[in-house]
Amino acid sequence: MEQHIIEVLYKIEKEYHIKILYACESGSRAWGYFSSNSDYDVRFIYIHKKEWYLSIDQQRDVIEIPVDDAPLHEQLDIHGWEFTKALRLFRKSNPGLLEWLGSPIIYMDYLHAADKMREMEKDVFSPAACLHHYLNTAKSNYRHFLHHEEMKVKSYFNMLRPILAGNWIEKYGSFPPASFQDLAEDILLKGSLLEEINTLLKKKLSGEEENVGFRTEILNAFMEEEISRLEETAKKLQYRGEDPTFMLNQLFRETLDAAWDISKKER
Structure with missing residues (x-):
């Protein structure tokens, strides 16, 4: 099943012209109380090419399956969030995203973007x-x-x-x-x-x-x-006071440069 999941993720990259920065298991399999008939809840964070971000129109920032020509296992549920969307949710201390980052089951991890977010967690956690x-x-x-x-x-x-x-x-x-x-x-x-x-x-x-x-x-x-x-x-409880936007902007810009400048060498 893991190989099938990775194959689907690569097909998503190719079809949508993106780079997947991080992909993991969410839900009961990550929480440690799954059974044999539990779904595989795969979640991922992806980044577009630079041109995608230079548009006057707001574009869709979620990718959901099915993918053309990529038949899925019946237990596979998979979707992803675009990187700036993920960072905005991270800034809000979104529990769903934090659960992704804490998943023990990781399928893809590119450019250490998830590691850098984990390092910043203390600054965004509310x-x-x-x-x-x-x-x-x-x-x-x-x-x-x-x-x-x-x-x-x-x-x-x-x-x-x-x-x-x-x-x-x-x-x-x-x-x-x-x-x-x-x-x-x-x-x-x-x-x-x-x-x-x-x-x-x-x-x-x-x-x-x-x-x-x-x-x-x-x-x-x-x-x-x-x-x-x-x-x-x-x-x-009090909400977090300081605004982490500056450092999240820096992370986005550095990752955007790295993802496409070295993608031909690594992928």
Whole structure:
């Protein structure tokens, strides 16, 4: 599957006349609780030729599959963001983009652009913005959850991961790691709650994610309490003060020059 993904990425480069700077796995495979039927959620950041940026018209800054003449595996979901779009979202401390940068599964990494963004993360990371994002995600999923007496195994992870991520931000003031297991063990440490989550994790990994079971009261109580508590924490957090635009502009210009000046030698 990895080879198929890389072949599709190269075909995207050729068809759209771009350079892919970074491509990774997102979603459950990056988070460490995928099953054999989980999708491959491939996300990438790309850069156009210089001429593309010298236009009076705003152009599309997202690439979505399907690609002409590139049949995809049925489990493959793939799309990308143009580099300046990615940098604008990075400036806002966008959690989705930060999750891409923290993915343990990387398919392409060109010109160390992602490494340079990671080095700048401390200057753009906003605990307030990210905590609000994860809190809103948890609340939205939990509202849906309340209407059902029975729940799929994977539905619990849709609620638990953002809650644990919010706890990590509160505890460390940094962006949470990708691994769900690392989050659970760090935040919950030990006890019956962690045991219950590990039981669900085993079911998820064994392919039982679509199985329906009755709601688990120990997890329900934990989620309700943490959502309420994190709401109070979020009210106290301050947004980042300094504007990182100058250094992000520099990164874009340097990468744009490098991508096309040396592309014939490297690709």
